[in-house]
Amino acid sequence: MKLILCLICLTWFFTAFNKQIKKHASIFYIITVLISALTIFVPHDMLPAPVVMFINKILVRGVFQGAIFIIVMYVAVLPSKSQLRIKLSKVRGEMAIIAALFTLIHNISYGKRYFMLLFTDISALKPYEAAAAVLSICMIILLVPLTVTSFYTVRKKMSGKNWKKLQRLSYIFYALLYLHIVLIFSRGLFTKKLTYLVDIYIYTLIFGIYAALRVIKYIKKKANAKVLKGEADIKNFNAPAYIKNKTVLSTAVFSALMLGVCIYSTYIYGSAGINSDVRTKNEKTAEDSDAGKAKAQNKVSENTGSDQKDMPDQEDIQSTAKGFKDGEYEGSAIGYNGKLIVSVVVEGGAIKDIKIVKHVDDEEYFYDARDKVIQSILEKQSTDVDSVSGATTSADAIIKAVKRALGEIK
Template identity: 40%
Template sequence: MSFLISIIIAIFFVVVFRNFIKKHSKLCYIITTILSILLIVGTYTGTISNLPSWFTNNVYPILIKSSFSTALFVIVMYTGAFKNGSSLVKFLMPIRAELSIIASILTLSHNISFGKNHFVKLFTAPQTMAPNMFIAAIISILLITLMIPLMITSFPSIRKKMGAKKWKKLQKTAYLFYALIYAHVMFIMVPIAKSGILDYKVNVLVYSIIFLTYAAMRIHKECVKKGLSKPKSLAPIIAATISFALINGYAFYN
């Protein structure tokens, strides 16, 4: 449920602040960095618990568990899956790089905050970790390794220095990055969802629908681009993907 809420908040955030983000991107990066530092310090020192309950119960989990930053990444990745020249692409493309940088900064705060336990255990006492958390931690390191170059090269000045060919080649690693996000989340959430916690059940289902639909859309777009299939409505593909996720979700939980 928290991820679905994060998606809604992220969409609202983009719609309301689109122009501000584009005009004042550097200020947005500074604000995001300050917020991330405060989250890290608050987590390490425990001062977060002294804040009002509405923040610690509703806002803090979405930020520190990377639900909101992942929702921003979802908007970034879907921008590349929509039909070129569509109204959504025209609306989102001008701030795609900025959203990616903001999401990356927030994600780093998540990694640093949770790393004080999981990364320490991974490198000092991996045998004490549950198998799913051990794999999730390794995937997290891979994600950071991919994310940092993608974030740095999202800055226009760096992009210009790289050249179009090298930049496009590097950006293709984003597909692996998105796939690993989904894998990371599933390794963490599926075991908890199996225990019967509704929030995690809903999260697993929402993540699956969103990421599998994206994969179907992106593959379809690439096939059309290479002339392997004729352009047609994506509705049947999306419907089939959602149905697949729902059917498998039902089988998984029953």
């Protein structure tokens, strides 16, 4: 839904201000770079909450940049006489440059973790995370020449033929962009969040329709070329029928591919729900089993209570020895995007379990920080653990929240 809103707003912006953007392109580039720099380097606690939300949900995640790239790629397949195409065509190169400059935000924000791990410790990445990181690097490599040659001063020094050949790399870029998006949203499907499934449907529809329209345009161009060059027998060559047959075939192929991606995404989403239910059932069974054991132990204690009247309580001994008092406690801290709440269970003087009750941080960072930090605390039975490289803010927030739950800090 954020993508649709960005597409509407950006389409209006570029059509309404196409003359100003064309005339003062360098000013818009400078503004784009400044926004990117401020987004990356200015501490978020110095910014208003709505600005932080826009940065984290729209800019850092690449929704804003992706929307501009989508507009750029659709300009070429819009009806040639439409006013929308005429206005957007005037600033197509400028839009591509602005989108490329804004990608600095996304690449630096995520690259400082995923690119670093890709080259230093690839085993720390999930397979789809490693694949997404590789695709990102490939896109950056493609984006550099595409962006440089979009500048008017560079473009006018190239022959039209060579420039067009180079710009064909954009088709590969768009394909990699779509695959990258699907891989990233796959994590969301495993967390059973419906928004990610809807997003995959929307992106699949947008990129699928574009691909079909691009192929259809190529078919029409090829048919017209056959007639103009005399390669086809004009008497026997029926251009409309040729175009229609090829169009139906290409549309059917892309429709099947789109349907396949949607079915696969729905299956992953559904499977995640089943696995979640199984885990919940197993956890409940384990809890019931523990409760039964505790009940049996209490019964034994009641029968032998007279022998233990003068003995100190075992839980008090463990609590004193390890420094934790039995019970379930909650603590909170401020994460990357907002408040984070944890629940800490202490049994027998030891930290038994840590659960995340609430968080609003980005999943791509948060889940890795959660898994590593909680595991470290449980293993060491201490909150004196290391943070997680690339997800420092989320990791530090979890550690701080656990400390507050245990009363180590206020």
